[in-house]
Amino acid sequence: MTTDTAKTADTAKTMDDAKTMDTEKLYAARLHAVRVRPYLASALFALHVVECPATPTMAVDRYWRCYVSPDFVARMPMTELAGVWVHEVSHLLRDHHGRGDRYVREHELTGPGVRLRLNIAADCEINDDIYGDGLPSPAGAVHPAVLRLPPGELMEDYLPRFRLGPFTDGYAWLDCGSGADGGERPWDLGPDGAHGLTEQERDAVRFRVAQGINGAPGRVSKGWRRWAEEAFHPPQPWRELLGAAVRAAAASAGAGDDYTYGRPARRAAALPRVVLPALRRNPPRVCVVIDTSASVSDEELGMALLEVAAIGRAVGGRRQLLGVVSCDVAARVAHPICRGEGIPLIGGGGTDLRAGFASALRTRPDVIVVLTDGWTPWPSSPPPCRTVVGLFRRRGGEGSDHTMAWPPDWARSVRIG
Amino acid sequence: MTLDTAADLLKLLADTTTEPRPDPQLEALTLAVAADLPVLLWGEPGIGKTAALNQLADSLDLPLTTVIASVHEPTDFSGLPVIGADPAVHGVPMAPPDWAVRLATAGRGLLFLDELSTAPPAVQAALLRLVLERRVGALTLPPGVRIVAAANPRGSAADGWELSAPLANRFVHLQWIYQHEVVVRGLGGTWPRATLPRLDPDGLPGAVAFARRAVCELLTARPKLVHQLPQSETKRGGAWPSPRTWDMAVRLIAFGTAAGTSREVLSMLVRGVVGDGPGLELLAVLDRMDLPDPEVLLADPAAAVLPERGDLRQVVLEGVVEAVRGNADRERWEAAWRLLVRALDDGAPDLVVVPASELAGLRRDDWPLPSGIERLAGALNVARRAASA
Numbered sequence: 037m038t039t040d041t042a043k044t045a046d047t048a049k050t051m052d053d054a055k056t057m058d059t060e061k062l063y064a065a066r067l068h069a070v071r072v073r074p075y076l077a078s079a080l081f082a083l084h085v086v087e088c089p090a091t092p093t094m095a096v097d098r099y100w101r102c103y104v105s106p107d108f109v110a111r112m113p114m115t116e117l118a119g120v121w122v123h124e125v126s127h128l129l130r131d132h133h134g135r136g137d138r139y140v141r142e143h144e145l146t147g148p149g150v151r152l153r154l155n156i157a158a159d160c161e162i163n164d165d166i167y168g169d170g171l172p173s174p175a176g177a178v179h180p181a182v183l184r185l186p187p188g189e190l191m192e193d194y195l196p197r198f199r200l201g202p203f204t205d206g207y208a209w210l211d212c213g214s215g216a217d218g219g220e221r222p223w224d225l226g227p228d229g230a231h232g233l234t235e236q237e238r239d240a241v242r243f244r245v246a247q248g249i250n251g252a253p254g255r256v257s258k259g260w261r262r263w264a265e266e267a268f269h270p271p272q273p274w275r276e277l278l279g280a281a282v283r284a285a286a287a288s289a290g291a292g293d294d295y296t297y298g299r300p301a302r303r304a305a306a307l308p309r310v311v312l313p314a315l316r317r318n319p320p321r322v323c324v325v326i327d328t329s330a331s332v333s334d335e336e337l338g339m340a341l342l343e344v345a346a347i348g349r350a351v352g353g354r355r356q357l358l359g360v361v362s363c364d365v366a367a368r369v370a371h372p373i374c375r376g377e378g379i380p381l382i383g384g385g386g387t388d389l390r391a392g393f394a395s396a397l398r399t400r401p402d403v404i405v406v407l408t409d410g411w412t413p414w415p416s417s418p419p420p421c422r423t424v425v426g427l428f429r430r431r432g433g434e435g436s437d438h439t440m441a442w443p444p445d446w447a448r449s450v451r452i453g
Numbered sequence: 454m455t456l457d458t459a460a461d462l463l464k465l466l467a468d469t470t471t472e473p474r475p476d477p478q479l480e481a482l483t484l485a486v487a488a489d490l491p492v493l494l495w496g497e498p499g500i501g502k503t504a505a506l507n508q509l510a511d512s513l514d515l516p517l518t519t520v521i522a523s524v525h526e527p528t529d530f531s532g533l534p535v536i537g538a539d540p541a542v543h544g545v546p547m548a549p550p551d552w553a554v555r556l557a558t559a560g561r562g563l564l565f566l567d568e569l570s571t572a573p574p575a576v577q578a579a580l581l582r583l584v585l586e587r588r589v590g591a592l593t594l595p596p597g598v599r600i601v602a603a604a605n606p607r608g609s610a611a612d613g614w615e616l617s618a619p620l621a622n623r624f625v626h627l628q629w630i631y632q633h634e635v636v637v638r639g640l641g642g643t644w645p646r647a648t649l650p651r652l653d654p655d656g657l658p659g660a661v662a663f664a665r666r667a668v669c670e671l672l673t674a675r676p677k678l679v680h681q682l683p684q685s686e687t688k689r690g691g692a693w694p695s696p697r698t699w700d701m702a703v704r705l706i707a708f709g710t711a712a713g714t715s716r717e718v719l720s721m722l723v724r725g726v727v728g729d730g731p732g733l734e735l736l737a738v739l740d741r742m743d744l745p746d747p748e749v750l751l752a753d754p755a756a757a758v759l760p761e762r763g764d765l766r767q768v769v770l771e772g773v774v775e776a777v778r779g780n781a782d783r784e785r786w787e788a789a790w791r792l793l794v795r796a797l798d799d800g801a802p803d804l805v806v807v808p809a810s811e812l813a814g815l816r817r818d819d820w821p822l823p824s825g826i827e828r829l830a831g832a833l834n835v836a837r838r839a840a841s842a
Contacts, residue, residue, distance in 0.1 A: 059802075060802070060831065060834055060835055060838065061838065063801050063802050063803035063835045064803070064834075064835045064836075064837075064838035064839040065839070066801075066803050067803040067806055067835055067836060067839035068839040070803070071839065077764075077767070078764040078767070079764070081762075081763035081764040081766075081767050081801075081804060082762055082763055082764040083763070084762070084763070085801065114838060114839070114841075141633070231761065231762075233762075234715070234716065234717055235717060235720075236715075236716045236717045236719075236720040236736065237716070237762075239720065239733065240733065240736055240737060240740060241764065243733040243734075243737070244737065244764075268729045268730065268733070269685075269729070280689070280690075309535055309536055312526075312528065312533070
């Protein structure tokens with residue numbers, strides 16, 4: 037009896053201990069995180085701490101409040117706690133709740149496990165590049181390797197590739213809060229609670245962090261650099277961009293549907309005293325130059341070629357007005373498509389893009405569309421027609437990106453894939 | 454079934470109610486229209502852009518004229534040349550179409566140019582003059598006419614043309630995003646009703662001064678932002694910074710300030726004229742202008758009110774230390790310490806660490822340690838623990 041009471045008293049005492057949070061340790065951890073990741077300083081300082089014993093660990097909500105369990109602070113070493121700070125703020129900076137909501141809506145996902153899966157996928161996106169370099173990875177953090185998935189991808193890429201099962205059992209306790217996966221938590225203070233950030237304030241913080249990273253990219257990990265580049269300009273699907281570029285090129289000056297006073301309008305007879313312009317169809321002559329090495333996948337090349345062919349038809353080009361100049365390696369892909377679409381294949385231009393331009397210009401096109409990986413010499417002067425470049429991302433390491441020869445200014449470039 | 458019964462059923466279906474609901478999109482649209490700037494609404498087809506325009510016209514008490522830009526010919530906007538008896542004497546007048554004449558006669562109205570992005574280039578070129586100079590052929594639209602246009606994002610415009618950069622530069626671009634709850638509730642019979650902003654007549658001069666100061670402060674520091682033609686393929690056809698759009702930004706901030714609108718709405722408007730990057734930088738300037746002035750804080754540390762948000766508080770404390778560094782004497786140095794101690798009272802201790810160590814570095818040998826500095830011990834503990842890692 038006495039031992040029991042003593043035990044109860046003892047438990048009560050440890051409970052009491054757990055309830056008073058070691059704020060000094062918590063803030064020391066934040067300071068440490070700021071020292072090793074200075075570019076995240078304004079985001080880390082913008083988080084408002086809410087002491088919350090109901091939270092299993094540390095959790096954030098979409099209004100940039102950070103719910104901290106005193107118990108968790110007590111049992112984590114300081115440097116690992118710093119890693120958790122960075123982890124939680126990463127969920128918010130990368131807008132995981134917004135992206136999670138969109139994903140759930142688009143795929144009409146329902147069920148209790150969805151938010152846990154979102155949380156795991158979001159953690160995979162974060163954890164493969166925020167740790168190291170002064171921040172030890174906390175024990176039990178999800179890493180894509182644990183789910184047998186490759187690192188370096190986005191939450192949306194990971195989501196469809198795993199189900200809850202034996203690999204994820206260990207993470208059922210995982211809870212980074214509504215800021216990570218969009219699902220409301222019982223402890224959330226909600227939009228009307230104190231110390232929340234408005235959408236504009238959140239954007240402002242994210243913008244400051246992105247500017248800091250873009251200003252001094254040397255010390256920043258690849259994942260953060262990519263985030264900063266795309267934070268306010270998410271990449272658009274290349275089909276739309278290529279389509280818009282080709283359409284704009286085909287529509288300008290002298291080609292496409294447009295009005296002209298050069299010939300009388302059909303309505304003119306009804307309005308004898310009025311001079312009307314006529315809608316005149318002047319279909320553009322489009323020539324596609326395919327210059328590629330084996331580094332470009334056949335699938336992407338085929339899609340791009342079909343896309344251009346479809347646009348060519350949409351802007352009014354007849355088949356004989358769409359030509360393809362192919363280099364030897366690409367002929368394997370271009371031939372079957374050209375035969376299938378009834379497009380004349382004009383013949384090999386060699387492996388030098390300048391030769392490809394020369395044979396394309398012999399067809400006197402209005403628009404030249406070049407599909408290339410960019411690793412090629414370019415003509416020194418602009419051709420006498422508009423040029424759109426579809427730039428394939430080179431396979432094999434992103435490090436090669438900055439050594440890539442960029443297309444000249446007179447061409448409109450669209451990154452493909 | 455007779456048509457009478459059908460009419461009854463239709464009447465029942467049309468019988469919907471409204472409820473008040475804050476709508477930042479509509480508020481932004483109203484402010485831009487009030488500021489007499491042409492607005493371009495970007496949104497997928499069928500998400501209620503026209504309905505919003507109807508509501509706006511109702512609440513501003515303006516008759517609405519809708520012109521579908523893509524089905525018109527360029528002459529409908531630039532005027533039809535009509536050859537008179539003696540062109541050498543009278544010239545060839547450019548006759549305006551009927552809707553323009555009716556608008557001009559009425560003297561006021563809301564002109565809605567729909568499907569702008571599907572209009573062919575020659576029509577877009579003719580629209581330039583209408584949007585910028587409000588001229589349709591020989592006719593000038595009176596000042597009481599406001600212009601709103603709508604376009605589909607190029608992904609969803611099946612055979613859309615791209616908006617040319619000069620035309621894009623004349624508009625306030627607003628993204629029209631449909632809200633799931635609003636649509637579901639609306640189909641259930643209850644549509645939202647927004648309360649529209651009202652301008653405060655006493656605050657007008659202050660609002661203008663504020664807006665001019667903000668934009669000038671930013672452009673003085675960042676001359677590169679004055680004019681930037683969109684280069685990357687993703688940004689084409691959208692808002693971009695030029696002296697024209699900065700002038701629009703001044704106007705919008707002045708209107709927003711006079712109407713007391715939220716930063717949310719101001720953010721949509723400013724980013725809608727100068728683009729996301731420059732717009733966010735301008736908003737950062739506005740945020741900074743809201744922060745307390747370091748000199749005021751140093752003059753009376755006891756009365757200082759520091760911002761609640763940690764990151765802003767950090768900026769203020771750093772500003773205070775910089776102010777002391779720029780003009781250091783013992784009194785200012787001690788005032789800065791008192792401010793740091795105050796910052797500890799109601800904020801996180803780690804924020805104080807960096808400013809405190811910098812302030813300590815500014816000490817001259819003959820200055821004694823200020824009183825109350827022992828209260829910073831807790832913050833120093835935090836620093837020590839962080840450093841021990």
